[in-house]
Amino acid sequence: KVRNVKPLWSRFGTILGVGLGGLDMWLNTLFGVSPFGTLRHGKTDAQSLEPAAKHSKIDYPKPDGVLTFDRLSSVFLSNTNHEENQPVHLQVRDMELQKRSEYGVFAGPSSRYCPAGVYEWVDA
Numbered sequence: 001k002v003r004n005v006k007p008l009w010s011r012f013g014t015i016l017g018v019g020l021g022g023l024d025m026w027l028n029t030l031f032g033v034s035p036f037g038t039l040r041h042g043k044t045d046a047q048s049l050e051p052a053a054k055h056s057k058i059d060y061p062k063p064d065g066v067l068t069f070d071r072l073s074s075v076f077l078s079n080t081n082h083e084e085n086q087p088v089h090l091q092v093r094d095m096e097l098q099k100r101s102e103y104g105v106f107a108g109p110s111s112r113y114c115p116a117g118v119y120e121w122v123d124a
Helices: 003-014 013-033 069-077 095-103
Strands: none
Touching: 013 069
16 A cells, blocks of 8 residues: 555655655555556665765664664564574575675665664674
8 A cells, every 4th residue: 555655755756745645545545546556666676775885874873762762662562473582584695795795885784674683794
């Protein structure tokens, strides 16, 4: 139901895009149909990724417990349920290639895929 919000926002700007996105979600919820069909982004996520050297590091403030919350509180609120010591289900075939490209060039975006911090780079 939310698939068209970001493409509409990107195409029409914040005010018109979010308004059209809201209309699209409302019609999709009530009637199960989107007047826009399924919109696509201009390029894939991989094509949108830029080297980390082109950007400055973001220094996020500590969670304040009012507007922002710590990771454990957020995971609790998401009702995620799994064993703490659950076996790893994702395997990296070539860790050196992964370090050179994903981590070395892009500063490890995989560590930001999941708000619970499931994917992480560990210095060994």
